[in-house]
Amino acid sequence: MxxxxxxxxxxxxxxxxxxxxxxxxxxxxxxxxxxxxxxxxxxxxxxxxxxxxxxxRNWVRSQAELIKKLSHGRLTKTLSGDFLLTIRIPEWHPRPTAIIADNSLTAMDALQQFIFEEEAA
Incomplete structure (x- = not known):
């Protein structure tokens, strides 16, 4: 527009x-x-x-590169080259440790795939 x-x-x-x-x-x-x-x-x-x-008010948007959208968070690569894993869990959730474990494993697989693709390029 x-x-x-x-x-x-x-x-x-x-x-x-x-x-x-x-x-x-x-x-x-x-x-x-x-x-x-x-x-x-x-x-x-x-x-x-x-x-x-x-x-x-000007909104500052994140300039991080999204690697993987998770069920309760995201895995991104920041401008400084760091990898950032963010997990958000509702307070009322009955099994927060299960969410952390599941999202961490998914993020680990996505990170390995991302690094493999970067090295191949």
């Missing part, structure tokens, strides 16, 4: 409620369909003179 960056000056009325924190803006002359919908997480900044700014 192509991103279009445009600046708009819109006059209107802004309302800020303190509890719960809610910022609302109503333009003086609404034009349905003029803007695309926008919903993002970020930080709203209100200065002492009443100026309001919003800064969108």
């Amino acid at each position: 192509k991103k279009i960056h445009s600046n708009y000056n819109i006059s209107g009325e802004a309302t800020l409620a303190e509890s719960p924190v809610l910022f609302s803006f109503r333009p003086d002359f609404p034009e349905p369909g003029r803007f695309t919908r926008y919903r993002k997480q970020g930080t709203g900044i209100r200065t002492s003179d009443g100026t309001f700014e919003f800064v969108e």
